[in-house]
Amino acid sequence: MAYLYPMKKALFSLICLLCAQIAFAQKDSLAFDEGNNYIYYRVVDKPTLSADTLYKRGWDFAAAFNQSTKPAKGKAESTLNTSGKFIVYSGVSLMRKEGGEISYTINIQTKDQRYRYRISNFVFKPYQRDRFGNMVPIPGIEVPLEKMSTKYGKKETDNYLDQIASFCINTASKIKQAMDKQPVIKKAEPVKKVSTENW
């Protein structure tokens, strides 16, 4: 039984390491661009596909991704933009509630056999509770993501950064799926059938 103690230590350390890895994994997906603004940026090689094909797929993705906003052609060649917003939550467990909304821009640019995209221009609009008990945006208050830590403290900012990174990771997988033109496969659940004839 003496061997159990080092075993327990090893397992405990593994769990702690796993927790730390997962906790930090999300936020580290975000980087800074040349202007020191938060960005989620990827360049992807797509051999055999032309710029036009990739652009069309990117456009279809943008049109379907946020149906309340139409995509627009960008200034640079083979570029398109779309924008949107999503809710971020403050607090944990029972005290979790809408903390605000994050607006963002997605820019996709294509060339022959390659495309790149960036998710950027993150702006935070804080929410407050109104007289009816709903969390609503505070009019006129918008905070660029880069300035959040000066207004809201590290813990709160890190919480929102994790959620933003999670959103970017999910969006990236949807962009990849659209660019690869992979059909969305819905897993068919097997129907359990019995035979009452032979018994």
Add this chain to the structure above:
Amino acid sequence: MKKRLLLLSFFVASVFAASAQDTTKADPPLIISGSVDTYYKYDFSKHSNIPTSFASDNNSISIGMIDLALKKKVGKASFVGELSFGPRGQAQSIPNSDDGNSFHIQNLYVSYDVTDKFNLTGGYMATFMGYEVISPAGNFNYSTSYLFTNGPFQNPGFKATYAFTSKVSLMAGIFNDSWNAYTSVNQVNTFGAQLMVAPVKGWTAYLNVLTGKLSGTEFDLTTSYQITDAFKLGLNAATFKPADVVGTGGFTGVALYPQLAVSKDVTFGLRGEYFKTKTGSYATLGPAPGSSVFATTLTANIKAGPLTVIPEFRLDNNKDVNDGFINKSGAPTKNASQFVLAAVYAF
């Protein structure tokens, strides 16, 4: 034992991995919010003079209320249930129940988004009228205005709201014949409407009307403009005429709310209010019919996370010496002044 430890570690790892997944796809949570507040007030006449709502105890460390709100939205349907316990949330804001001293409902309603622009809501709701609210977390000043005190607190009813754009919306509804009661006196015959406009970023204005054969008619303008990151200006103006069966006269008033944030955690605000009780039989919580009051309140909000400390100084000046203020010698006076130190924890 070894197998149990291994199983436990895999379980913990999978729980963490699952919770670290896409948080944006998680089912909207049951939202719990609210506040608690406590205060000390000192009226310089050595007794409470100013008749506006809440912060009524003089020279006492007193409590406001515990406010607890629940909200859940699944798909297009949502509910809000909000209770309050304590002097501010009980006898001072809403009628007592039969036992005279119980918890009170601030909001209890259900809501449905017919489309993303059109919403239907029904139940017992905070009033849509006016600038200030019952919850101390929703006001900048701790003491309240005469316009708030004399206006409605709750209006049970059914309303429909249509958002033409993000800058213009219209609400119309029917409400019980009496303000601030869980049930109607006789019927549902009060009409209410609100036009919201947001002409430029940071500026929102609400034009409100509430009219009924028993509840009277009030027109109200509430607007606020975040002019810069640091400076905000608010305005509330209203006029009220009671129903014929209730009396004649009413009230009218205007209040201005400039606020300046001097740092991330400290904001100063001034409230200047002119309130008049119109000539007639209708009595207000304020000056006598035909008279008026000018109230100046200087307030600071000092934030430490969810806690806001609120020091406040207020000076009210009645037009007539017999309008209700009594000095420390027991003689009528035109002026009343008080200092309040409050703490509000919002969650």
